[in-house]
Amino acid sequence: MNQTQDTAAHYKDSSKLAVRGGFHARFSNISWYDWVENRLNLPNGVRLLDVGCGPGWFWKSCTQLPADMRLSLLDQSAQMVAEAAGRLTHLNIVDQVVTDAMKLPFPDESFDIVTAKHMLYHVADASVVLEEIRRVLVPGGRCIVTTNSPRDLPQIAALSRRAFGSAIDDIVQERFGTVVALDLMRQRFADVTQQTYEDMYQVDDPIPVIDMLSTMPPGDKADAAGLARLEKAVQDMMVAHDGVIPMPRIQDMISGVRRA
Numbered sequence: 655m656n657q658t659q660d661t662a663a664h665y666k667d668s669s670k671l672a673v674r675g676g677f678h679a680r681f682s683n684i685s686w687y688d689w690v691e692n693r694l695n696l697p698n699g700v701r702l703l704d705v706g707c708g709p710g711w712f713w714k715s716c717t718q719l720p721a722d723m724r725l726s727l728l729d730q731s732a733q734m735v736a737e738a739a740g741r742l743t744h745l746n747i748v749d750q751v752v753t754d755a756m757k758l759p760f761p762d763e764s765f766d767i768v769t770a771k772h773m774l775y776h777v778a779d780a781s782v783v784l785e786e787i788r789r790v791l792v793p794g795g796r797c798i799v800t801t802n803s804p805r806d807l808p809q810i811a812a813l814s815r816r817a818f819g820s821a822i823d824d825i826v827q828e829r830f831g832t833v834v835a836l837d838l839m840r841q842r843f844a845d846v847t848q849q850t851y852e853d854m855y856q857v858d859d860p861i862p863v864i865d866m867l868s869t870m871p872p873g874d875k876a877d878a879a880g881l882a883r884l885e886k887a888v889q890d891m892m893v894a895h896d897g898v899i900p901m902p903r904i905q906d907m908i909s910g911v912r913r914a
Protein backbone atom coordinates (compact mmCIF):
# COMPACT_ATOMS: atom_id res chain seq x y z
CA MET A 655 0.00 0.00 0.00
CA ASN A 656 1.36 3.46 -0.85
CA GLN A 657 0.86 6.58 1.29
CA THR A 658 -2.28 7.73 -0.59
CA GLN A 659 -3.92 4.34 -0.12
CA ASP A 660 -2.86 4.31 3.55
CA THR A 661 -4.48 7.70 4.12
CA ALA A 662 -7.67 6.63 2.35
CA ALA A 663 -7.85 3.43 4.44
CA HIS A 664 -7.14 5.32 7.67
CA TYR A 665 -9.94 7.82 6.98
CA LYS A 666 -12.43 5.44 5.34
CA ASP A 667 -14.75 6.30 8.23
CA SER A 668 -14.37 8.32 11.45
CA SER A 669 -13.52 5.42 13.81
CA LYS A 670 -9.73 6.01 14.00
CA LEU A 671 -10.15 9.78 14.10
CA ALA A 672 -12.57 9.28 17.01
CA VAL A 673 -9.83 7.65 19.11
CA ARG A 674 -7.64 10.76 18.68
CA GLY A 675 -10.68 12.95 19.28
CA GLY A 676 -11.32 11.11 22.54
CA PHE A 677 -7.75 11.77 23.71
CA HIS A 678 -8.07 15.50 22.99
CA ALA A 679 -11.57 15.73 24.49
CA ARG A 680 -10.34 14.10 27.68
CA PHE A 681 -7.27 16.28 28.26
CA SER A 682 -7.92 19.64 26.59
CA ASN A 683 -8.76 22.66 28.73
CA ILE A 684 -9.56 24.99 25.84
CA SER A 685 -11.95 23.78 23.14
CA TRP A 686 -10.14 23.79 19.79
CA TYR A 687 -13.46 23.96 17.93
CA ASP A 688 -14.62 27.01 19.93
CA TRP A 689 -11.22 28.63 19.45
CA VAL A 690 -11.43 28.21 15.65
CA GLU A 691 -15.07 29.28 15.44
CA ASN A 692 -14.29 32.47 17.38
CA ARG A 693 -11.71 33.40 14.75
CA LEU A 694 -13.63 32.57 11.56
CA ASN A 695 -15.64 35.82 11.43
CA LEU A 696 -18.10 34.49 8.87
CA PRO A 697 -20.13 37.16 7.06
CA ASN A 698 -23.85 36.76 6.36
CA GLY A 699 -24.55 34.80 3.19
CA VAL A 700 -21.03 33.34 3.08
CA ARG A 701 -20.40 30.61 0.51
CA LEU A 702 -17.96 28.31 2.29
CA LEU A 703 -16.17 25.21 1.01
CA ASP A 704 -14.70 22.84 3.63
CA VAL A 705 -11.98 20.71 2.00
CA GLY A 706 -11.34 17.44 3.88
CA CYS A 707 -14.45 18.03 6.00
CA GLY A 708 -14.18 14.70 7.84
CA PRO A 709 -17.23 13.70 9.91
CA GLY A 710 -18.44 17.29 10.44
CA TRP A 711 -17.72 17.43 14.19
CA PHE A 712 -16.42 21.00 13.93
CA TRP A 713 -19.52 22.40 12.17
CA LYS A 714 -21.78 20.51 14.56
CA SER A 715 -20.12 22.24 17.53
CA CYS A 716 -20.51 25.76 16.11
CA THR A 717 -23.01 28.06 17.80
CA GLN A 718 -22.56 31.36 15.95
CA LEU A 719 -22.86 30.46 12.27
CA PRO A 720 -24.72 32.88 10.01
CA ALA A 721 -28.16 31.39 9.34
CA ASP A 722 -27.80 31.96 5.61
CA MET A 723 -24.36 30.31 5.25
CA ARG A 724 -24.10 28.04 2.19
CA LEU A 725 -21.80 25.15 3.13
CA SER A 726 -20.11 22.85 0.61
CA LEU A 727 -18.59 19.64 2.03
CA LEU A 728 -15.74 17.83 0.26
CA ASP A 729 -13.75 14.80 1.32
CA GLN A 730 -12.14 11.88 -0.47
CA SER A 731 -14.06 9.50 1.82
CA ALA A 732 -17.69 8.84 0.90
CA GLN A 733 -18.44 7.72 4.45
CA MET A 734 -16.99 10.91 5.94
CA VAL A 735 -19.11 13.10 3.64
CA ALA A 736 -22.24 11.06 4.39
CA GLU A 737 -21.54 11.19 8.12
CA ALA A 738 -20.98 14.96 8.04
CA ALA A 739 -24.11 15.62 5.97
CA GLY A 740 -26.16 13.39 8.29
CA ARG A 741 -24.88 15.27 11.34
CA LEU A 742 -25.41 18.74 9.85
CA THR A 743 -29.02 18.60 8.69
CA HIS A 744 -29.65 21.88 10.57
CA LEU A 745 -27.26 23.68 8.16
CA ASN A 746 -27.73 24.68 4.54
CA ILE A 747 -25.51 22.08 2.84
CA VAL A 748 -25.42 22.94 -0.85
CA ASP A 749 -22.80 20.40 -2.02
CA GLN A 750 -21.65 16.96 -0.83
CA VAL A 751 -18.62 16.08 -2.92
CA VAL A 752 -16.54 12.92 -2.72
CA THR A 753 -13.23 13.53 -4.48
CA ASP A 754 -9.50 14.04 -4.07
CA ALA A 755 -8.80 17.68 -3.18
CA MET A 756 -6.07 17.79 -5.85
CA LYS A 757 -8.78 18.84 -8.34
CA LEU A 758 -11.71 20.81 -6.98
CA PRO A 759 -14.80 20.25 -9.15
CA PHE A 760 -16.06 23.83 -8.94
CA PRO A 761 -15.93 26.77 -11.38
CA ASP A 762 -13.49 29.64 -10.79
CA GLU A 763 -14.53 32.19 -8.13
CA SER A 764 -17.29 30.06 -6.53
CA PHE A 765 -16.57 30.66 -2.81
CA ASP A 766 -16.01 33.48 -0.31
CA ILE A 767 -14.10 31.26 2.14
CA VAL A 768 -12.37 27.91 1.76
CA THR A 769 -11.21 26.00 4.84
CA ALA A 770 -8.79 23.05 4.90
CA LYS A 771 -8.36 22.02 8.52
CA HIS A 772 -5.70 19.49 9.48
CA MET A 773 -5.71 17.82 6.08
CA LEU A 774 -3.17 19.42 3.72
CA TYR A 775 -0.34 17.21 5.04
CA HIS A 776 -2.27 14.24 3.63
CA VAL A 777 -2.63 15.36 0.00
CA ALA A 778 -0.21 14.40 -2.79
CA ASP A 779 0.89 18.03 -3.28
CA ALA A 780 -0.30 20.81 -0.96
CA SER A 781 0.85 23.47 -3.47
CA VAL A 782 -1.54 22.09 -6.08
CA VAL A 783 -4.46 22.04 -3.63
CA LEU A 784 -3.70 25.62 -2.51
CA GLU A 785 -3.67 26.70 -6.17
CA GLU A 786 -7.05 25.02 -6.61
CA ILE A 787 -8.36 26.79 -3.49
CA ARG A 788 -7.08 30.11 -4.86
CA ARG A 789 -8.83 29.45 -8.17
CA VAL A 790 -12.25 28.71 -6.62
CA LEU A 791 -12.09 31.72 -4.26
CA VAL A 792 -13.49 35.06 -5.34
CA PRO A 793 -10.96 37.94 -5.38
CA GLY A 794 -10.83 39.12 -1.77
CA GLY A 795 -11.96 35.66 -0.56
CA ARG A 796 -10.14 33.94 2.31
CA CYS A 797 -8.27 30.63 2.50
CA ILE A 798 -8.06 29.29 6.07
CA VAL A 799 -5.86 26.31 6.93
CA THR A 800 -5.03 24.66 10.23
CA THR A 801 -2.15 22.39 11.14
CA ASN A 802 0.04 21.22 14.01
CA SER A 803 2.88 23.37 15.31
CA PRO A 804 6.37 21.80 15.42
CA ARG A 805 6.03 22.28 19.21
CA ASP A 806 2.82 20.19 19.37
CA LEU A 807 2.69 17.17 21.73
CA PRO A 808 6.43 16.37 21.64
CA GLN A 809 6.00 13.48 24.09
CA ILE A 810 3.62 11.70 21.70
CA ALA A 811 6.20 11.86 18.90
CA ALA A 812 8.95 10.75 21.31
CA LEU A 813 6.91 7.73 22.44
CA SER A 814 6.18 6.76 18.82
CA ARG A 815 9.89 6.95 17.94
CA ARG A 816 10.83 4.90 21.00
CA ALA A 817 8.25 2.18 20.33
CA PHE A 818 8.13 2.07 16.52
CA GLY A 819 11.28 3.90 15.34
CA SER A 820 9.42 6.79 13.70
CA ALA A 821 6.69 9.35 14.31
CA ILE A 822 3.92 10.51 11.96
CA ASP A 823 4.48 14.05 13.20
CA ASP A 824 7.83 14.18 11.37
CA ILE A 825 5.99 13.56 8.08
CA VAL A 826 3.24 16.03 9.02
CA GLN A 827 5.80 18.76 9.69
CA GLU A 828 7.76 18.04 6.52
CA ARG A 829 4.66 18.07 4.30
CA PHE A 830 2.48 20.79 5.80
CA GLY A 831 3.54 21.75 9.34
CA THR A 832 3.37 25.41 10.36
CA VAL A 833 6.66 26.41 8.73
CA VAL A 834 5.84 24.88 5.34
CA ALA A 835 2.22 26.07 5.55
CA LEU A 836 3.27 29.68 6.11
CA ASP A 837 5.68 29.53 3.19
CA LEU A 838 3.16 27.97 0.76
CA MET A 839 0.40 30.35 1.86
CA ARG A 840 2.64 33.44 1.44
CA GLN A 841 3.56 32.33 -2.09
CA ARG A 842 -0.05 32.67 -3.28
CA PHE A 843 -2.11 34.74 -0.85
CA ALA A 844 -1.98 38.30 0.50
CA ASP A 845 -2.33 39.42 4.15
CA VAL A 846 -1.25 36.03 5.50
CA THR A 847 -1.78 35.82 9.27
CA GLN A 848 -0.91 33.12 11.80
CA GLN A 849 -2.86 32.57 15.01
CA THR A 850 -1.60 30.04 17.55
CA TYR A 851 -3.71 27.90 19.87
CA GLU A 852 -1.87 26.83 23.03
CA ASP A 853 -3.05 24.41 25.69
CA MET A 854 -1.25 22.25 28.26
CA TYR A 855 -2.59 18.76 28.75
CA GLN A 856 -1.98 17.01 32.08
CA VAL A 857 -1.99 13.38 30.99
CA ASP A 858 -2.61 11.17 34.03
CA ASP A 859 -3.75 7.94 32.37
CA PRO A 860 -1.60 5.73 30.08
CA ILE A 861 -4.57 4.06 28.35
CA PRO A 862 -5.71 6.94 26.08
CA VAL A 863 -2.07 7.49 25.06
CA ILE A 864 -1.62 3.82 24.15
CA ASP A 865 -4.98 3.74 22.35
CA MET A 866 -4.12 6.80 20.29
CA LEU A 867 -0.59 5.73 19.33
CA SER A 868 -1.72 2.22 18.42
CA THR A 869 -4.44 3.45 16.05
CA MET A 870 -2.42 6.04 14.14
CA PRO A 871 0.54 5.43 11.82
CA PRO A 872 2.98 3.78 12.29
CA GLY A 873 1.50 2.14 15.41
CA ASP A 874 -1.58 0.94 13.51
CA LYS A 875 0.66 -1.59 11.74
CA ALA A 876 2.79 -2.54 14.75
CA ASP A 877 3.28 -6.17 15.71
CA ALA A 878 2.88 -7.51 19.26
CA ALA A 879 6.50 -6.66 20.13
CA GLY A 880 6.02 -3.06 18.98
CA LEU A 881 2.85 -2.70 21.02
CA ALA A 882 4.62 -4.13 24.06
CA ARG A 883 7.42 -1.56 23.60
CA LEU A 884 4.77 1.17 23.39
CA GLU A 885 3.13 0.09 26.65
CA LYS A 886 6.48 0.01 28.42
CA ALA A 887 7.55 3.39 27.00
CA VAL A 888 4.29 5.02 28.14
CA GLN A 889 4.47 3.45 31.60
CA ASP A 890 8.13 4.53 31.97
CA MET A 891 7.24 8.10 30.99
CA MET A 892 4.34 8.15 33.47
CA VAL A 893 6.65 6.98 36.28
CA ALA A 894 9.33 9.54 35.31
CA HIS A 895 6.69 12.28 35.66
CA ASP A 896 5.20 11.01 38.94
CA GLY A 897 1.99 9.97 37.19
CA VAL A 898 1.13 13.18 35.32
CA ILE A 899 2.83 14.06 32.00
CA PRO A 900 2.46 17.75 31.00
CA MET A 901 2.03 17.88 27.21
CA PRO A 902 1.89 21.16 25.27
CA ARG A 903 -0.86 21.10 22.62
CA ILE A 904 -0.03 23.76 20.01
CA GLN A 905 -1.81 24.25 16.69
CA ASP A 906 -1.85 27.02 14.12
CA MET A 907 -4.54 28.62 12.03
CA ILE A 908 -3.15 30.44 8.98
CA SER A 909 -5.29 32.54 6.71
CA GLY A 910 -4.68 34.53 3.55
CA VAL A 911 -6.66 36.57 1.07
CA ARG A 912 -6.92 35.98 -2.68
CA ARG A 913 -5.56 38.98 -4.51
CA ALA A 914 -7.89 40.65 -7.03
Ligand SMILES: C[S@@+](CC[C@H](N)C(=O)[O-])C[C@H]1O[C@@H](n2cnc3c(N)ncnc32)[C@H](O)[C@@H]1O
Nearest residue numbers: 665706707708729730731754755771773776777
Ligand atom coordinates in the same frame (compact mmCIF):
# COMPACT_ATOMS: atom_id res chain seq x y z
C1 LIG B 1 -7.49 14.73 10.19
S1 LIG B 1 -8.99 14.63 9.29
C2 LIG B 1 -9.59 16.30 9.49
C3 LIG B 1 -11.08 16.41 9.40
C4 LIG B 1 -11.64 17.83 9.63
N1 LIG B 1 -11.15 18.76 8.63
C5 LIG B 1 -11.30 18.32 11.00
O1 LIG B 1 -10.44 19.20 11.14
O2 LIG B 1 -11.89 17.82 11.97
C6 LIG B 1 -8.41 14.64 7.60
C7 LIG B 1 -9.53 14.52 6.59
O3 LIG B 1 -8.99 14.83 5.30
C8 LIG B 1 -9.48 13.88 4.35
N2 LIG B 1 -8.50 13.79 3.26
C9 LIG B 1 -7.25 13.28 3.31
N3 LIG B 1 -6.65 13.36 2.11
C10 LIG B 1 -7.56 13.93 1.27
C11 LIG B 1 -7.54 14.27 -0.11
N4 LIG B 1 -6.46 14.05 -0.86
N5 LIG B 1 -8.64 14.85 -0.65
C12 LIG B 1 -9.74 15.06 0.11
N6 LIG B 1 -9.82 14.75 1.43
C13 LIG B 1 -8.75 14.19 2.00
C14 LIG B 1 -9.64 12.61 5.14
O4 LIG B 1 -10.53 11.70 4.49
C15 LIG B 1 -10.14 13.12 6.49
O5 LIG B 1 -11.55 13.19 6.52
